[in-house]
Amino acid sequence: MEPSNTSFSNLEIGKIVDMLIRLGLLFLLIGLCISFIMPFSLVLVWGAIIAVTVYPIYSSLVKLFHGRKILASLVVTITMLSILVIPAWILTGSILSGIMQVRDMYHQGQPLIPPPGKEVQDWPAITQPIISLWQSASNNLQGLLLQHKEQLKELGKWLFLAISDFGKGVLQFIISILLAAVFLVFSESLSGSSLKVFNKLAQSKGEYFAKITIGTVRSVVVGILGVAVIQAAMAGAGLFIAGVPFPGLWTLLCLILSVVQIGAWPVLIPITIYMYSVTTPFYATLFALWMVIVVTTDNFLTPVLMGRKSPVPMLVLLMGSMGGFITMGFLGLFVGAVILSIGYKLFDNWLNGEKEK
Numbered sequence: 001m002e003p004s005n006t007s008f009s010n011l012e013i014g015k016i017v018d019m020l021i022r023l024g025l026l027f028l029l030i031g032l033c034i035s036f037i038m039p040f041s042l043v044l045v046w047g048a049i050i051a052v053t054v055y056p057i058y059s060s061l062v063k064l065f066h067g068r069k070i071l072a073s074l075v076v077t078i079t080m081l082s083i084l085v086i087p088a089w090i091l092t093g094s095i096l097s098g099i100m101q102v103r104d105m106y107h108q109g110q111p112l113i114p115p116p117g118k119e120v121q122d123w124p125a126i127t128q129p130i131i132s133l134w135q136s137a138s139n140n141l142q143g144l145l146l147q148h149k150e151q152l153k154e155l156g157k158w159l160f161l162a163i164s165d166f167g168k169g170v171l172q173f174i175i176s177i178l179l180a181a182v183f184l185v186f187s188e189s190l191s192g193s194s195l196k197v198f199n200k201l202a203q204s205k206g207e208y209f210a211k212i213t214i215g216t217v218r219s220v221v222v223g224i225l226g227v228a229v230i231q232a233a234m235a236g237a238g239l240f241i242a243g244v245p246f247p248g249l250w251t252l253l254c255l256i257l258s259v260v261q262i263g264a265w266p267v268l269i270p271i272t273i274y275m276y277s278v279t280t281p282f283y284a285t286l287f288a289l290w291m292v293i294v295v296t297t298d299n300f301l302t303p304v305l306m307g308r309k310s311p312v313p314m315l316v317l318l319m320g321s322m323g324g325f326i327t328m329g330f331l332g333l334f335v336g337a338v339i340l341s342i343g344y345k346l347f348d349n350w351l352n353g354e355k356e357k
Contacts, residue, residue: 042172042328042331042332042335043172043175043176043179043331044176044179045335045339046172046173046176046331046334046335047175047176047177047178047179047180047182047183048179048180048183049217049221049334049335049338050080050176050177050180050221051179051180051183051184051187052214052217052218053217053218053221053222054076054080054180054184055184055187057076058072058073058076058184058187061075061076069184069185070185072184073181073182073184073185074181076181076184077177077178077180077181080177080180081174081177084170084173084174084177085170085174087233087236088170090248091166091236091248091251091252092166092167092248093248094240094246094247094248094249094251097248165329165330166252166330168329168330168331169329169330169331172330172331173331176331194210195207195210198210198213209346209349212345212346212349213342213345213346216312216338216341216342216345217338217342220312220317220337220338220341221334221338223302224261224302224317224337225259225334225337225338227258227297227298227301227302228255228258228259228298229255229258230297230301231254231258231264231294231295231297231298232251232252232254232255232258232264233251234290234293234294234297235250235251235254235264235267235268235291235294236248236250236251236254238287238290238291238294239251239271242275242279242283242287244271244274244275250267250271253267254267254268256325256333258298259321259333259334259337260317260318260321260322260325260333261314261317261318261321262318263295263298264294264295265295268291268294268295269291271291272284272287272288272291275287275288276288312340312341312344312345313344316340316341316344317337317340317341319340320336320337320338320339320340320341321333321334321336321337322336323336323340324336324337324339324340
């Protein structure tokens with residue numbers, strides 16, 4: 001009996017060792033694949049998000065061009081690149097021009113911050129601390145900066161990170177758009193493969209969760225991120241036309257604040273106050289009215305673009321955008337909001353056991 005038990009045990013141990021070796025090789029293969037894909041994961045994910053978002057437009061163009069998928073994809077790609085590259089070029093040029101202007105003013109001994117104009121004499125008494133701080137900054141900017149050097153140091157780090165990541169983010173955007181064009185051409189086969197993955201993960205509700213994912217992507221990108229881009233563009237146009245110093249930098253800040261759902265008002269309110277001190281009340285009021293329209297744009301644009309309320313709570317969007325920016329840079333502002341929104345919607349539907357409609 002003992003030899004038989006020994007041989008049985010050896011056989012079982014051999015099977016266990018064989019299984020462990022196979023699992024080890026499988027995990028090694030998966031780990032290597034993930035490590036090779038990770039450097040491209042951000043642009044791949046954003047390319048897929050763009051493809052999902054613009055697919056209805058692409059599908060209409062395919063019908064218009066009598067089934068010519070490559071031509072339809074080219075039209076969509078060129079349009080998206082134009083929308084991205086032209087404003088980015090103007091924005092970058094404005095930021096560089098502003099930096100050169102500051103350098104020239106410093107070398108010529110001119111005040112980097114213009115003194116308050118005569119118009120501020122009629123401002124209410126409650127604004128006197130602001131005017132005093134403004135006058136101090138104009139008279140002795142270096143001394144004022146030394147008084148608040150710690151706060152300005154942190155602000156400078158944040159601004160430098162945002163500006164340096166902007167160029168990298170634009171390049172990643174371009175690569176993602178090109179990848180989205182490829183995804184659109186092969187959308188039918190990719191859609192089938194994605195549905196198989198959802199069916200494997202969610203069994204009978206795979207198609208339902210796939211619809212939720214697609215709907216969430218389009219809602220967040222068009223109705224939330226799209227509104228943020230429109231707000232920043234409107235603010236930038238007003239800043240450029242009004243001749244506000246460093247309009248590119250303020251536009252970039254407006255975009256970042258709008259994406260993280262804070263809004264552009266922390267930037268636009270001080271600039272509006274500044275305009276009342278350097279120009280006539282009539283033009284300053286026109287500028288203020290335009291900025292009010294910019295700040296309130298999301299109140300009517302979001303329902304129009306989405307047709308309903310936001311699919312996820314504002315806190316989820318804020319955490320996704322800020323977390324994405326911290327971990328992935330400028331492009332993470334957009335990707336983080338979309339990914340966390342998808343996760344929230346899938347978890348919410350799974351938790352509540354919502355039935356397929």
